[in-house]
Amino acid sequence: MADLRVDIAGLHLKNPVMTASGTFGYGLEFQDFVNLEDIGGIIVKGTTLLPRQGNAYPRMAETASGMLNCVGLQNKGVDYFCSHIYPQIKDIQTNILVNVSGNSPEDYAECAARIDELEHIPAIELNISCPNVKHGGMAFGTTTQGAASVVRAVRQAYHKTLIVKLSPNVTSISDIALAAEGEGADAVSLINTLMGMAIDAEKRRRVLSIGTGGLSGPAVKPVALRMVYEVAHAVQIPVIGLGGISSAKDAVEFLLAGASAIEIGTANFLDPAITVKVAQGIDEYLDRHGFKSVKDIVGIVE
Amino acid sequence: MKKHILDLFLTRVVHLHERYVLLQATDPVAPLPEMLPGQFAQIRVDGSKETFLRRPVSIHNVDRQANEVSFLVQIVGEGTRALSRLQTGDTLNVILPLGNGFTMPESPDEKVLLVGGGVGVAPLLYLGVRMREMGVEPTFLLGARSQSDLLQQEAFRALGRVFVTTEDGTAGERGFVTQHSLLQKERFTRICVCGPKPMMLAVARYAKSVSTPCEVSLENMMACGLGACLCCVEDTQQGNVCVCTEGPVFNINQLKWQI
Numbered sequence: 333m334a335d336l337r338v339d340i341a342g343l344h345l346k347n348p349v350m351t352a353s354g355t356f357g358y359g360l361e362f363q364d365f366v367n368l369e370d371i372g373g374i375i376v377k378g379t380t381l382l383p384r385q386g387n388a389y390p391r392m393a394e395t396a397s398g399m400l401n402c403v404g405l406q407n408k409g410v411d412y413f414c415s416h417i418y419p420q421i422k423d424i425q426t427n428i429l430v431n432v433s434g435n436s437p438e439d440y441a442e443c444a445a446r447i448d449e450l451e452h453i454p455a456i457e458l459n460i461s462c463p464n465v466k467h468g469g470m471a472f473g474t475t476t477q478g479a480a481s482v483v484r485a486v487r488q489a490y491h492k493t494l495i496v497k498l499s500p501n502v503t504s505i506s507d508i509a510l511a512a513e514g515e516g517a518d519a520v521s522l523i524n525t526l527m528g529m530a531i532d533a534e535k536r537r538r539v540l541s542i543g544t545g546g547l548s549g550p551a552v553k554p555v556a557l558r559m560v561y562e563v564a565h566a567v568q569i570p571v572i573g574l575g576g577i578s579s580a581k582d583a584v585e586f587l588l589a590g591a592s593a594i595e596i597g598t599a600n601f602l603d604p605a606i607t608v609k610v611a612q613g614i615d616e617y618l619d620r621h622g623f624k625s626v627k628d629i630v631g632i633v634e
Numbered sequence: 635m636k637k638h639i640l641d642l643f644l645t646r647v648v649h650l651h652e653r654y655v656l657l658q659a660t661d662p663v664a665p666l667p668e669m670l671p672g673q674f675a676q677i678r679v680d681g682s683k684e685t686f687l688r689r690p691v692s693i694h695n696v697d698r699q700a701n702e703v704s705f706l707v708q709i710v711g712e713g714t715r716a717l718s719r720l721q722t723g724d725t726l727n728v729i730l731p732l733g734n735g736f737t738m739p740e741s742p743d744e745k746v747l748l749v750g751g752g753v754g755v756a757p758l759l760y761l762g763v764r765m766r767e768m769g770v771e772p773t774f775l776l777g778a779r780s781q782s783d784l785l786q787q788e789a790f791r792a793l794g795r796v797f798v799t800t801e802d803g804t805a806g807e808r809g810f811v812t813q814h815s816l817l818q819k820e821r822f823t824r825i826c827v828c829g830p831k832p833m834m835l836a837v838a839r840y841a842k843s844v845s846t847p848c849e850v851s852l853e854n855m856m857a858c859g860l861g862a863c864l865c866c867v868e869d870t871q872q873g874n875v876c877v878c879t880e881g882p883v884f885n886i887n888q889l890k891w892q893i
Contacts, residue, residue, distance in 0.1 A: 354864075355858075
């Protein structure tokens with residue numbers, strides 16, 4: 333048994349495995365399959381200040397080794413989260429994090445401030461990288477100024493651990509990461525989905541309702557791994573890696589590249605019990621190679 | 635209802651014809667969980683490079699004595715083609731039971747019409763079985779393109795009256811299910827429908843015109859099947875809801891279809 337505990341700027345995880353927002357609901361949807369308390373952290377569905385209906389159907393297209401989605405942040409708003417969902421999940425004995433999105437820096441900040449008041453939410457993940465909304469979302473995450481403006485506003489309103497989720501749809505993801513770090517982000521998580529498109533050749537039209545969507549799944553893993561490596565070398569704050577992780581081997585690769593923790597996303601759809609299996613697999617890897625702590629392998633690949 | 639991930643053992647693979655396969659499977663270690671008519675399973679597809687996600691497939695029948703569940707699969711793409719290549723003895727990894735299921739009749743006196751189109755007949759067999767158990771003898775109205783697309787006719791005939799339409803007239807009355815003379819002659823207390831959307835819409839319009847309660851089973855494209863990804867949503871009176879958890883069965887009054 334190696335020591336799987338990790339610390340992300342004051343956020344204590346019992347193991348480095350978290351769930352990626354939008355792929356694990358509010359956790360409750362998966363409690364028939366896993367003991368939620370065995371997961372290091374659960375990052376719940378993207379939440380906005382006001383309710384959002386999301387984009388029209390179809391929102392999903394399957395691709396080789398992955399899928400595209402354009403859900404568009406459907407959620408019932410932060411007030412509904414606080415009054416109806418939080419009471420159901422607050423006593424789960426692991427870290428519950430909320431993914432926060434918005435249309436403007438003020439929006440983000442107000443949503444974050446509401447969540448700041450919730451005792452059992454130790455951290456938020458700021459989504460400046462959703463590719464599926466017209467206003468906000470990725471628009472903030474693709475320029476250093478945009479990223480800085482949102483992080484600055486939220487940093488003033490939010491006092492616990494602030495993680496900023498980065499978009500891969502940029503020329504230099506390290507520059508965006510540095511901008512977030514410069515405004516007081518405690519950690520960065522990457523990557524959100526890669527923008528893509530699917531076309532139905534028989535019907536001669538684009539598959540998704542808004543034409544484009546975000547690609548996830550094993551198809552994006554090499555891109556994500558390269559970006560995690562780059563960002564881990566650029567910033568001083570912890571990096572959380574995600575993008576196509578489907579096994580303990582994948583997770584270990586991200587840790588070796590420089591991630592202090594990892595998130596599992598699309599793989600939850602194929603195996604709803606994958607999170608716990610990955611945590612066990614990391615432990616086995618550490619034992620097999622004689623590492624006493626998961627911290628000992630973070631970023632050791634040159 | 636508790637959901638399970640199970641490695642089932644395939645006991646029988648029947649190629650009903652070139653485009654349809656019947657998969658019959660058992661749980662070798664434990665009794666299968668309770669399943670309701672209209673619920674579905676998410677079946678993992680192995681050995682296909684083109685496909686990635688599980689395939690939602692409705693529960694075709696459940697045999698408690700034999701501890702078996704069966705799935706009727708239409709081969710439409712790479713995923714279902716991979717499923718059709720499975721053989722007896724292979725493992726079928728499934729998540730089930732998922733979704734809500736059809737509303738059952740309130741009393742044995744009800745006169746129920748079950749309408750199926752193409753592979754949409756799949757959930758109606760188990761629905762008919764469960765209705766018979768409560769003393770209701772269902773009437774089936776089954777539509778297909780051609781005689782060869784009519785599936786499991788004997789199994790349906792064992793449960794109740796069966797009326798058929800085919801688009802080319804090779805079996806039953808020629809035309810669509812909504813054109814069948816049965817609908818002019820008889821009235822029902824409820825109608826359950828599964829099939830292509832244009833067919834379900836036409837039946838929904840008929841049901842509304844004769845003020846008969848009607849439920850339809852949707853097959854929106856899904857990723858997770860668990861209500862987590864929000865990909866399979868249908869626009870309803872309650873806004874966008876997940877077909878995988880709030881459905882797949884909806885009363886037509888919940889939908890925003892132009893009925």
